[in-house]
Amino acid sequence: MMNRFTLAAAAALMAGAGSAQATNFEFWYGNTGNVEVAIKAQCEAFNGAQSQHKVNCVGQGSYEVAMQKAIAAYRAKNHPVLIQFFDAGTLDLMLSDAVEPVQDLMPDVKWDNFIAGTRAYYETSGGKLFAQPYNSSTLLFYTNKTELEKAGVTQTPTSWEEIIEAARKLKAAGHACPFVTDGDTWRVLEQFSARHGLPIATKHNGYDGLDAEYVINTTFAAKHLANLVDWRKEGLVRLAADTKAGNYTAAFNAGECAMMEQSSGSYAAAAKAFEGKYELTVNMAPMYKSYERHNTFVGGASIYVMKGHSKDEIEAAKAFLDFLRRPEQQMFFTAATGYVPVTTDVLDAIAKSDEANSPKYATAKVGVESMNQPATPDTRGIRLGFYVQFREVFMEETQKAFAGQQTMQVALDNTKKRGDQLLRRFEQTYKGKQLP
Secondary structure (H helix, E strand, O other), rough: OOOOHHHHHHHHHHHHHHHHHHHEEEEEOOOOHHHHHHHHHHHHHHHHHOOOOOOEEEEOOHHHHHHHHHHHHOOOOOOOOOOEEHHHHHHHOOOOEEOHHHHHHHHOOOOHHHOOOHHHHEOOOOOOOOOEEEEEEEEEEEEHHHHHHOOOOOOOOHHHHHHHHHHHHHHOOOOOEEEEEEOOOOOOHHHHHOOOOOOOOOHOOOOOOOOOOOOOOOOOOHHHHHHHHHHOOOOOOHHHOOOOOOOOOHHHHOOOOEEEEEEHHHHHHHHHHHHHOOOOOEEEEEEEEOOOOOOOOOEEEEEHHHHHHHHHHHHHHHHHHHHHHHHHHHHHHHHHHOEEEEEHHHHHHHHHOOOOOOOHHHHHHHHHHHHOOOOOOOOOOOOOOOOHHHHHHHHHHHHHHHHOOOHHHHHHHHHHHHHHHHHHHHHHHHOOOOOO
């Protein structure tokens, strides 16, 4: 018969065995603020829902930093199992040989349940998903309805022509910041080009080959960017640096500026800031009246599975990805952040819920509707090498134009030249490699 000591030892041994079976794995992400809070909540919920696996979620401060650290960690063989990468790093990841296509690892998942607009960016040419869409966003148009109505604007603008007309009324009424932007590549070039059906580069933005060239200096996007310069001179458009806050989103949220284009992921913060002060509207991003609307790109990021891990770690990571796809988890994430759902069943779940018309789900329908507009081969996404660096070049050159140091056309000509040099370097780096 076992004595008490033996029983206690056996119990401790069994407890130790149970805990040893739990597989620990890391997930690196690049968000801060309310999005980071929501990610941490999901990680805690996963760990609390079962005891077989434990995810350690590690914030890296930004997408760019997360990308750099993951590459360095992969070379040193101490990389995470899961990594959240943003849209601009897609091709770099696909050709890196550091990640395993998620659809190959999880063939039983109903991948066609993903909303077309959220998956196109991360698919191979054959339609296979390389990564699982996670915090998916798109560009939306925000207005301070209260301030617009004070200036006599009773209908929310839907076109650029209407925005400028409203901006002139706001300025005449004494409003110092009618429309605000930071001039970011994602907003003023990528999303503008997509919804207006314009290419950013040849070869359908690189999907058809590594020998693509930029065309941004020859499309209607060049005219729009020149318009932004002129409208700023007129006092209708402000840049982030022109605002009291020095941050364009903060300036809008504080009521300093009346209109902005911003990610759906900014909705929760704007709604909270406006509460009890202003009425907020959120709609699809504006069009020029002479153009037909096409889909906007998915923004935000997706989750990749990195190579070089044990079978147990991969199984644990797959369980976490399964957890994140659950409708209740997607609904939580949308309500907490403004990022849109990624699967069609979640839209149905929201529609059938008691809170279908709740402000917390305001971006879900309009965001998905924006991404699901008619598509063309040029609005699928961007598949261009060294695109993170290209965004930096675009910002550097166009900010000079906004500062009056060169014309916007010269800025875009320079961006095209420098961008093409990046593409040729990337093409040489991956010479002979087939695009996935």
